[in-house]
Amino acid sequence: xxxxxxxxxxxxxxxxxxxxxxxxxxxxxxxxxxxxxxxxxxxxxxxxxxxxxxxxxxxxxxxxxxxxxxxxxxxxxxxxxxxxxxxxxxxxxxxxxxxxxxxxxxxxxxxxxxxxxxxxxxxxxxxxxxxxxxxxxxxxxxxxxxxxxxxxxxxxxxxxxxxxxxxxxxxxxxxxxxxxxxxxxxxxxxxxxxxxxxxxxxxxxxxxxxxxxxxxxxxxxxxxxxxxxxxxxxxxxxxxxxxxxxxxxxxxxxxxxxxxxxxxxxxxxxxxxxxxxxxxxxxxxxxxxxxxxxxxxxxx
Amino acid sequence: xxxxxxxxxxxxxxxxxxxxxxxxxxxxxxxxxxxxxxxxxxxxxxxxxxxxxxxxxxxxxxxxxxxxxxxxxxxxxxxxxxxxxxxxxxxxxxxxxxxxxxxxxxxxxxxxxxxxxxxxxxxxxxxxxxxxxxxxxxxxxxxxxxxxxxxxxxxxxxxxxxxxxxxxxxxxxxxxxxxxxxxxxxxxxxxxxxxxxxxxxxxxxxxxxxxxxxxxxxxxxxxxxxxxxxxxxxxxxxxxxxxxxxxxxxxxxxxxxxxxxxxxxxxxxxxxxxxxxxxxxxxxxxxxxxxxxxxxxxxxxxxxxxxxxxxxxxxxxxxxxxxxxxxxxxxxxxxxxxxxxxxxxxxxxxxxxxxxxxxxxxxxxxxxxxxxxxxxxxxxxxxxxxxxxxxxxxxxxxxxxxxxxxxxxxxxxxxxxxxxxxxxxxxxxxxxxxxxxxxxxxxxxxxxxxxxxxxxxxxxxxxxxxxxxxxxxxxxxxxxxxxxxxxxxxxxxxxxxxxxxxxxxxxxxxxxxx
Numbered sequence: 091x092x093x094x095x096x097x098x099x100x101x102x103x104x105x106x107x108x109x110x111x112x113x114x115x116x117x118x119x120x121x122x123x124x125x126x127x128x129x130x131x132x133x134x135x136x137x138x139x140x141x142x143x144x145x146x147x148x149x150x151x152x153x154x155x156x157x158x159x160x161x162x163x164x165x166x167x168x169x170x171x172x173x174x175x176x177x178x179x180x181x182x183x184x185x186x187x188x189x190x191x192x193x194x195x196x197x198x199x200x201x202x203x204x205x206x207x208x209x210x211x212x213x214x215x216x217x218x219x220x221x222x223x224x225x226x227x228x229x230x231x232x233x234x235x236x237x238x239x240x241x242x243x244x245x246x247x248x249x250x251x252x253x254x255x256x257x258x259x260x261x262x263x264x265x266x267x268x269x270x271x272x273x274x275x276x277x278x279x280x281x282x283x284x285x286x287x288x289x290x291x292x293x294x295x296x297x298x299x300x301x302x303x304x305x306x307x308x309x310x311x312x313x314x315x316x317x318x319x320x321x322x323x324x325x326x327x328x329x330x331x332x333x334x335x336x337x338x339x340x341x342x343x344x345x346x347x348x349x350x351x352x353x354x355x356x357x358x359x360x361x362x363x364x365x366x367x368x369x370x371x372x373x374x375x376x377x378x379x380x381x382x383x384x385x386x387x388x389x390x
Numbered sequence: 391x392x393x394x395x396x397x398x399x400x401x402x403x404x405x406x407x408x409x410x411x412x413x414x415x416x417x418x419x420x421x422x423x424x425x426x427x428x429x430x431x432x433x434x435x436x437x438x439x440x441x442x443x444x445x446x447x448x449x450x451x452x453x454x455x456x457x458x459x460x461x462x463x464x465x466x467x468x469x470x471x472x473x474x475x476x477x478x479x480x481x482x483x484x485x486x487x488x489x490x491x492x493x494x495x496x497x498x499x500x501x502x503x504x505x506x507x508x509x510x511x512x513x514x515x516x517x518x519x520x521x522x523x524x525x526x527x528x529x530x531x532x533x534x535x536x537x538x539x540x541x542x543x544x545x546x547x548x549x550x551x552x553x554x555x556x557x558x559x560x561x562x563x564x565x566x567x568x569x570x571x572x573x574x575x576x577x578x579x580x581x582x583x584x585x586x587x588x589x590x591x592x593x594x595x596x597x598x599x600x601x602x603x604x605x606x607x608x609x610x611x612x613x614x615x616x617x618x619x620x621x622x623x624x625x626x627x628x629x630x631x632x633x634x635x636x637x638x639x640x641x642x643x644x645x646x647x648x649x650x651x652x653x654x655x656x657x658x659x660x661x662x663x664x665x666x667x668x669x670x671x672x673x674x675x676x677x678x679x680x681x682x683x684x685x686x687x688x689x690x691x692x693x694x695x696x697x698x699x700x701x702x703x704x705x706x707x708x709x710x711x712x713x714x715x716x717x718x719x720x721x722x723x724x725x726x727x728x729x730x731x732x733x734x735x736x737x738x739x740x741x742x743x744x745x746x747x748x749x750x751x752x753x754x755x756x757x758x759x760x761x762x763x764x765x766x767x768x769x770x771x772x773x774x775x776x777x778x779x780x781x782x783x784x785x786x787x788x789x790x791x792x793x794x795x796x797x798x799x800x801x802x803x804x805x806x807x808x809x810x811x812x813x814x815x816x817x818x819x820x821x822x823x824x825x826x827x828x829x830x831x832x833x834x835x836x837x838x839x840x841x842x843x844x845x846x847x848x849x850x851x852x853x854x855x856x857x858x859x860x861x862x863x864x865x866x867x868x869x870x871x872x873x874x875x876x877x878x879x880x881x882x883x884x885x886x887x888x889x890x891x892x893x894x895x896x897x898x899x900x901x902x903x904x
Binding site: 217288329348 | 747749753803846847
């Protein structure tokens with residue numbers, strides 16, 4: 091890269107923007123909430139395919155059954171519908187055959203039940219709990235790994251960037267009322283891995299440059315390092331996004347939420363490793379001496 | 391970094407071809423080969439039902455504590471401990487006794503303690519008691535006593551669930567214990583689990599009890615099949631345990647579907663004696679607390695076989711016979727999670743998964759060719775090798791491929807080139823300052839090594855945690871992602887580096903462009 095961008099001059103603006111988005115995301119998550127799918131909320135999901143019908147016909151048929159909160163919407167291609175029934179206190183299991191019978195008897199064309207899922211209240215709360223544990227644990231593991239491989243300033247900086255990515259991704263899901271299910275947890279964890287990957291590449295270069303150029307301050311070092319690795323950052327993001335776009339567009343309805351979260355995560359993760367993780371080092375006043383001190387400790 | 395000894399080269403390619411060979415096994419049809427390994431398709435891809443059942447041992451504990459009443463009373467009487475106010479609670483017994491200390495010695499005695507046996511595994515007694523006041527005690531199961539009951543019930547339930555499912559004849563069911571209270575069932579290819587759910591939803595506790603004329607002490611009022619209220623003795627003449635066979639049948643006289651059953655020797659004796667003593671009385675056949683039928687005993691039945699008739703359809707007698715053959719579940723089973731995918735959705739998922747994999751793959755390959763030309767070709771060769779190895783390892787492990795698993799492979803495709811990109815970019819930088827091209831490549835590989843490792847280990851950590859905590863399909867994603875990272879490192883640092891070295895060493899220091 092011959093033309094160098096002056097990233098550090100944009101740090102202030104970027105950080106204000108990040109902070110704003112972060113706070114907005116938290117507000118949305120708290121006040122608007124997240125749209126949990128049946129994996130985490132419990133309930134019943136039925137995906138069916140039938141010609142000559144529409145969502146409102148199905149809705150009317152189901153409303154006559156006194157099922158509580160029922161949600162019917164088109165799903166993917168023509169003739170596919172997704173029905174969601176909230177978790178009732180008694181077992182939802184018993185209503186599945188009733189719903190199937192009602193729809194088979196009353197819809198004009200043949201009904202093909204493509205997918206039926208039912209998650210009880212106990213299991214759903216366990217799944218949510220283990221999802222939260224998994225994300226927290228992976229953050230902790232990253233924190234630890236970076237702390238061992240670099241210094242604590244790098245470790246805190248990268249975790250803040252990770253937190254930033256996960257929270258803003260969830261914030262977007264809240265704003266758009268997109269469903270949070272098991273595959274979104276998988277996506278969130280992959281985002282954590284990917285964003286960390288990106289951050290580590292830049293941090294690695296910052297560490298190297300700190301040793302090489304004693305006279306430069308951290309902003310200059312960060313600038314230099316980001317520019318050094320910029321081509322790689324862009325190319326890797328591009329190939330990953332190409333693969334993800336392919337899943338998003340061609341992978342079918344079930345993978346859509348997952349691939350959307352991943353695309354969002356890759357974009358935010360790439361941004362954060364440049365504009366969040368790097369300025370954090372400036373915030374912690376990292377200099378080449380930070381590295382030296384550490385080395386002295388290791389070799390007394 | 392560019393010098394490969396002959397032996398190293400040999401090892402690298404041997405490892406590659408050995409693992410990649412396994413990926414080819416998935417495309418053969420005949421199964422009579424020496425190595426019969428394949429990637430299994432998850433339920434979301436081949437269609438089928440996943441059920442998670444939970445045992446509810448509350449009623450079982452209730453029954454078990456009631457079984458302790460007589461032994462405890464005997465213990466108290468035998469040792470001259472005066473007691474009064476013996477009460478049966480939901481899951482415990484309370485009693486007023488005059489000498490708690492004396493009771494304690496006998497209650498917690500290691501020797502031939504039939505009332506409160508010592509469980510060696512847990513180093514604990516089955517029962518425990520709490521002092522409610524200085525006279526009153528509450529007797530209940532200890533933590534480990536409950537655990538023992540629970541474990542036994544779960545083991546037994548799994549056995550019976552297996553028998554019932556085998557009897558229905560679904561192909562290759564998976565039935566596993568999950569945690570302390572749950573049973574996981576996977577039924578590949580099953581389109582509609584309702585019949586299985588119905589069969590598993592019944593405990594099928596069958597017993598034969600006499601109908602009594604009045605509602606004297608020790609009877610239950612049960613409702614018979616035709617709405618009649620009958621007083622049925624609590625005393626069980628014989629239960630389903632004594633059944634050795636049950637078959638659906640059509641009664642010759644009235645063409646009604648019936649279940650004919652055969653009893654074991656003990657059951658035949660009990661049944662014979664009871665029917666001899668009670669000719670003229672009615673015998674209630676009680677299934678899960680409901681009277682199925684209550685025929686009159688016309689003559690003693692000593693043959694050890696009999697018939698259950700009621701208002702059954704043929705489907706119902708078929709199911710009933712199956713349930714009786716498989717035995718009673720010790721506790722009711724609750725379905726806490728169910729996921730069923732129809733076969734055509736599975737096919738659609740495979741199709742869309744494969745298409746997006748191919749398209750994503752081609753896009754990445756074209757992009758790399760455009761960006762790096764000849765070295766793009768190397769990266770792409772490494773990418774193809776990577777995929778073959780990934781599929782090869784999945785085959786060796788005979789792991790299950792799910793839709794998220796396919797997503798994991800596609801993501802690997804996208805991210806796998808990262809290692810080579812990191813290296814190539816580093817080499818580019820080195821080429822700017824370094825005069826010797828070979829040297830530039832060498833330092834490029836060396837310097838990028840740490841970064842590549844660091845970057846991939848972080849993703850590997852995420853994949854491992856996902857594997858440990860994820861459930862079901864998410865695990866499939868974690869497996870492909872994790873293995874993908876390992877194959878990526880191998881292909882970038884061994885295969886691609888070797889290919890690069892061939893090009894660089896043969897260029898004789900002519901101009902090389904990345």
